Amino acid sequence: MSHPVDAAGDEVFATAPLVIPVTVELDAPPAAVWEALGSDRMWSWLPIIDRLRWLTPRPHREGAVRVLRLARLTTIEEHFYRWEDERRATFHVVGSSRPVLRALAEDFALEPTASGGTSLTWTMAVDPRLPGIRVLGPLLAPLLRPGNRIALAGIRRILAP
DSSP states (O other), rough: OEOOOOOOTHHHHOOOSSEEEEEEEEEEOOHHHHHHHHHHTTTTTEEEEEEEEEOSSSSSOHHHHHHHTTTEEEEEEEEEEEETTTEEEEEEEEEESSEEEEEEEEEEEEOOOOTTTEEEEEEEEEEEEOOOHHHHHHHHHHHHHHHHHHHHTTTHHHOOO
């Protein structure tokens, strides 16, 4: 990646100007949701993500690396610094093909529900390089939250039997 992105740990979820948490309730058990999250098909229902490739072999674990291409314009490299099977995965972006990010991290947390399903929470923390977006972050988060919830709920397409 020609543009390094600052390594971010959990602190970015408290300090980034744009933090968007969303939760969806799924009828699948945590093991099935976990498998979908680590699959090559994750985000396949979103046209904006046109390529996803794992650079590390399975089984994935802490230290796993994945590359995503967005809208055929930008490629980002993600490093997973937390990997707790069937419970939680967290990554930060370490490089981008365009100079748009100061920092970006995402966290996926799974909780089993009483009905045998899973409550899946995805939190995205973004610190963009564009100063205007940095200032508007707190105002943008509520506007972006519904779209992120819809995007996350698309996981049902690969969980369906």
